[in-house]
Amino acid sequence: MRELKEIRNDLNQYDLQILELLMKRFSCIGEIIEYKKAFGLPILQPEQEDAQQETLIRAMGKHGCKEELLGIFRQIMEESKRVQSRNLFHYNIALIGFMGSGKSTVSKCLKDMLAMNEVDVDTRIVEDQKMPIKDIFAEYGEEYFRNCESSAIISLKDCRQTIISCGGGAVIREENVKNLKKNSRIVLLTASPETILERVKDSDERPILNGNMNVEYIKGLMERRAGLYKSAADIIIETDGKNIVDICEELIQSLMKLESAV
Ligand SMILES: Nc1ncnc2c1ncn2[C@@H]1O[C@H](COP(=O)(O)OP(=O)(O)OP(=O)(O)O)[C@@H](O)[C@H]1O
Ligand SMILES: O=C(O)C1=C[C@@H](O)[C@@H](O)[C@H](O)C1
Ligand SMILES: [Mg+2]
Structure with missing residues (x-):
């Protein structure tokens, strides 16, 4: 031996x-x-x-x-x-866009494909407040929720190599966009009102849409927010009729092009 x-x-x-x-x-x-x-x-x-x-x-x-x-x-x-x-990517990738544009779903897929970290801002708020978003809206009102959202975004300032899935209304406050831009490229996901309705109609988890679950309301709110989404975005990815993996690949290619152009 x-x-x-x-x-x-x-x-x-x-x-x-x-x-x-x-x-x-x-x-x-x-x-x-x-x-x-x-x-x-x-x-x-x-x-x-x-x-x-x-x-x-x-x-x-x-x-x-x-x-x-x-x-x-x-x-x-x-x-x-x-x-x-x-x-x-030497920065975080922050996903913005209307409810149901696919931010949370794309974010999870990107995390697996790129082996990056992931934070879903809505999920973080739910964990911090220990209650679902619709209950936060019902008990404390939208302004309180928006304050939670802004604090959650500030808390991401030291994150690196992270995919950040924002809530659909994150762009409403200019300070949120400013804070995200400090260490992230911002990717806007879009979809038509008809596609959005199809994706979210069976869920009651989005208080802004509860009682407003129709194409007209979605179209109107989307139009009111369109300028905010567009001006915050570094790149825009249309998601209608595309599967999640193809969206992720297109997003990565667009970000790479953006980098080589800078
Ligand atoms: N490209 C897609 N094709 C088909 N279904 C999709 C696509 N993207 C998302 N979905 C579906 O749409 C629903 C909403 O998606 P998701 O929760 O990712 O949206 P979101 O942008 O995070 O919404 P919110 O702003 O409310 O957080 C989910 O059921 C998801 O599976
Ligand atoms: O678009 C919005 O205003 C919202 C979108 C969701 O992600 C949640 O952040 C909440 O339901 C509000
Ligand atoms: Mg989401």
Whole structure:
């Protein structure tokens, strides 16, 4: 039997080799981003991830620690995505837009695709106040809710690498937009009043729409807010008839174009 010291020495050597390879792997990520940018290829290629995983599973054969090894590689992929996102975006991505434009849904998808952090401002308010938004409106009124919203946005000032999903009315107060702009690019999601109605009609969680669940009201409020949304936005993504993954990819491409134009 080998001496413990000798075996531990081997382990240390293997760790150093793994570290060296991981550092090489991370530097490939930078090269891949440059290549994708140069040839206008999509940044997110889930099919590529699946193919990589298949190759690894085949190479593992019948190894006794297959699950654990796969877990390590999943983590490597996740961290690689984080490196890629840091490379691409040195700011937060704040999503604004009318109720039902898809901010919360797109934000969660972006978080997974880019391995970034995520904060949903409405959810943060609900957690802080320990009651649903419609109860906050009913008990304390809209002004109180807007104060909670402004405080929640201020509390994000030290967030980095974060997708921020705002409430639909965040742009009403100029100070909110100013605070978001300090460390975020602002992305406006849009959809037609008909699409919005279709998406939100079965929910009673949006007090502004309760009792006003019709195209005319949505269209009117959308028009009254349109100037605020547009003037706050760095980029605009139309979402009608598009699926969430396509919206996320379009959003990433538009942000990259914006960066290369600055
Ligand atoms: N592109 C889309 N295609 C189909 N359904 C969508 C799309 N985007 C969002 N939805 C659906 O619309 C509903 C509202 O979406 P979501 O909650 O993300 O909107 P929101 O912009 O966050 O609204 P709010 O301002 O009220 O927070 C959800 O049921 C969601 O699944
Ligand atoms: O557009 C709005 O005014 C609102 C949108 C939701 O996200 C919530 O923030 C709340 O229901 C108010
Ligand atoms: Mg939302």
